[in-house]
Amino acid sequence: xxRVEALLNLEDVNVHYGAIWALxxxxxxVGEGEIVxxxxxxxxxxxxxxxxxxxxxxxSSGRISYQGEDITKTPAHDIVKKGIAQVPEGRRIFANxxxxxxxxxxxxxxxxxxxxxxxxxxxLDRFPRLRERxxxxxxxxxxxxxxxLAIGRALMTRPKLMLLDEPSMGLAPLLVKEIxxxxxxxxxxxxxxxxxxxxxxxxxxxxxxxxxxxxGRIVLEGSAQKLxxxxxxxxxxxxx
Amino acid sequence: MTDxxxxxxxxxxxxxxxALIAVGYTMIYGIIQLINFAHGDVIMxxxxxxxxxxxxxxxFIPSLAVAMLTCAILGVIIERVxxxxxxxxxxxxxxxxxxxxxxxxxxxxxxFLGADIRTFPAxxxxxxxxxxxxxxxNNKDLLVLGTTLVLVIILQYIIYRTRTGKAMRAVSFDxxxxxxxxxxxxxxxxxxxxxxSAMAAAAGLLxxxxxxxxxxxxxLMPGLKAFIAAVLGGIxxxxxxxxxGILLGMTESLVAGFGxxxxxxAVAFIILILVLLIRxxxxxxxxxxxxx
Ligand SMILES: Nc1ncnc2c1ncn2[C@@H]1O[C@H](COP(=O)(O)OP(=O)(O)OP(=O)(O)O)[C@@H](O)[C@H]1O
Ligand SMILES: [Mg+2]
Numbered sequence: 001x002x003r004v005e006a007l008l009n010l011e012d013v014n015v016h017y018g019a020i021w022a023l024x025x026x027x028x029x030v031g032e033g034e035i036v037x038x039x040x041x042x043x044x045x046x047x048x049x050x051x052x053x054x055x056x057x058x059x060s061s062g063r064i065s066y067q068g069e070d071i072t073k074t075p076a077h078d079i080v081k082k083g084i085a086q087v088p089e090g091r092r093i094f095a096n097x098x099x100x101x102x103x104x105x106x107x108x109x110x111x112x113x114x115x116x117x118x119x120x121x122x123x124l125d126r127f128p129r130l131r132e133r134x135x136x137x138x139x140x141x142x143x144x145x146x147x148x149l150a151i152g153r154a155l156m157t158r159p160k161l162m163l164l165d166e167p168s169m170g171l172a173p174l175l176v177k178e179i180x181x182x183x184x185x186x187x188x189x190x191x192x193x194x195x196x197x198x199x200x201x202x203x204x205x206x207x208x209x210x211x212x213x214x215x216g217r218i219v220l221e222g223s224a225q226k227l228x229x230x231x232x233x234x235x236x237x238x239x240x
Numbered sequence: 241m242t243d244x245x246x247x248x249x250x251x252x253x254x255x256x257x258x259a260l261i262a263v264g265y266t267m268i269y270g271i272i273q274l275i276n277f278a279h280g281d282v283i284m285x286x287x288x289x290x291x292x293x294x295x296x297x298x299x300f301i302p303s304l305a306v307a308m309l310t311c312a313i314l315g316v317i318i319e320r321v322x323x324x325x326x327x328x329x330x331x332x333x334x335x336x337x338x339x340x341x342x343x344x345x346x347x348x349x350x351x352f353l354g355a356d357i358r359t360f361p362a363x364x365x366x367x368x369x370x371x372x373x374x375x376x377x378n379n380k381d382l383l384v385l386g387t388t389l390v391l392v393i394i395l396q397y398i399i400y401r402t403r404t405g406k407a408m409r410a411v412s413f414d415x416x417x418x419x420x421x422x423x424x425x426x427x428x429x430x431x432x433x434x435x436x437s438a439m440a441a442a443a444g445l446l447x448x449x450x451x452x453x454x455x456x457x458x459x460l461m462p463g464l465k466a467f468i469a470a471v472l473g474g475i476x477x478x479x480x481x482x483x484x485g486i487l488l489g490m491t492e493s494l495v496a497g498f499g500x501x502x503x504x505x506a507v508a509f510i511i512l513i514l515v516l517l518i519r520x521x522x523x524x525x526x527x528x529x530x531x532x
Contacts, residue, residue, distance in 0.1 A: 053418060055419075056416050056420065075342075075424075076419040076420065077419055077423055077424045077425070078422075080419075080420065080422035085420070086420050088416075088417060088420060092414055092416070092417035092420075093417075094409070094410050094414065094417065094418075096409065096413050097409060097410065097413070099404055100388055104403075105406055105407070105410050105418070105421045106421060107402065108406070108421045108422050109421070122455055153421070157422065236465055
């Protein structure tokens with residue numbers, strides 16, 4: 001990397017939950033147009049990293065910048081407006097609202113009625129199953145459909161950078177493949193991706209670069225290819 | 241038979257007032273899981289403001305509008321000053337703060353305006369009665385029912401048809417996920433207090449006219465009853481609060497009409513206990529937790 005224009009930059013970011021020191025000085029860069037994967041075991045701090053970027057938790061020190069601008073103290077709702085969307089762990093769709101309303105909430109920050117309509121069509125073309133269930137209460141969707149809704153909802157914000165937190169969690173292998181190829185498509189359409197995954201094999205397959213997180217520290221980083229063949233990664237995350 | 245209809249009509253009016261108050265309780269609970277104990281006192285403030293307008297010669301609708309706007313702003317201030325900072329600390333802290341606000345409003349009013357019972361000037365809402373199939377219909381009933389109906393329709397529209405309403409429902413389901421959609425949670429909470437308190441003010445005016453009483457502690461009993469109505473309907477559910485309010489009003493009126501007026505207030509609590517034993521989440525409350 002090095003020469004890649006940094007879209008997102010984390011410098012020495014620390015996060016505490018009370019007495020728990022969850023992120024211990026993270027440095028991480030995401031370049032424009034990249035897919036960057038962040039892998040690591042349970043409790044390593046992957047979700048915490050994404051939450052800090054989105055501004056839903058406060059950092060205790062360090063600096064997060066986006067397009068060269070310091071967003072460390074920017075409130076979460078303004079960060080979305082700057083073009084960073086997150087598909088959170090566990091989907092977090094609004095189960096009491098319809099599929100349509102969930103997608104409309106994705107467009108909450110936007111006022112361009114025409115653009116919203118176009119994007120709605122784009123999302124429904126990408127996820128035909130959502131179109132069939134457009135007026136259904138979102139809580140009644142299957143797990144896979146909920147994941148599609150969560151991704152669709154994030155797309156409705158028209159993000160430049162999309163943070164995805166374990167999109168493959170709890171999905172059947174065929175669906176996992178589908179979701180990963182959708183992520184690649186989204187990236188090819190011009191959205192930069194920061195992907196958190198337990199499924200390291202798949203994550204490294206589609207990523208350009210990757211970081212390995214262990215108990216709040218980044219222990220390895222490099223091109224996805226290089227990491228996929230790294231002995232430690234193979235042993236710990238790719239099953240030998 | 242006409243007796244029964246008469247009681248039901250009275251109950252409907254009384255119940256509408258409960259419903260207007262209960263809606264505010266339930267919206268505020270839905271969005272920040274706080275039982276806003278000061279909500280009943282907002283009713284009282286609304287009644288006083290409307291009374292002031294009436295004494296200055298304003299008519300019903302302008303008085304209603306001024307009272308609603310004043311209390312809406314009061315509600316926003318209460319949330320900002322007394323709840324926002326303590327909410328993240330603990331629910332119990334916020335609840336204690338709410339009780340403090342309630343007492344503050346009651347005794348501030350008492351200090352400045354005295355504890356005397358005041359009434360609306362005679363010309364403010366001239367009473368008329370009509371007879372229909374042996375039932376006496378008072379124009380107060382029509383006023384209460386009409387006003388409630390209009391306000392409830394507006395409220396439903398806001399909650400289910402507007403961008404703000406969508407944000408309110410999203411925040412009450414999952415505040416953090418709503419933030420990730422760019423929803424400003426603090427302003428959405430403020431808007432909820434604005435709307436809920438405006439509804440309470442309307443209830444205050446209607447209550448003041450219906451029972452021709454305005455005094456500093458007038459919000460206590462209807463506030464408590466409306467809280468019961470909200471729990472009865474399923475706290476957090478707006479249609480539930482309306483249903484709970486109407487049901488409670490009607491039941492009370494039937495009990496009072498058929499010789500049990502002494503037990504009227506007790507009945508509300510008995511019903512509450514019975515319903516909660518059978519359906520702990522209330523009539524229209526979520527039977528199962530929707531979150532996955
Ligand atoms: N709200 C919280 N309060 C206290 N501790 C927390 C909280 N959220 C996370 N933690 C702690 O912070 C650490 C990092 O958690 P995080 O959720 O970021 O891990 P993760 O890498 O996403 O794990 P997983 O793969 O299981 O999702 C863990 O030790 C966790 O227990
Ligand atoms: Mg996680």
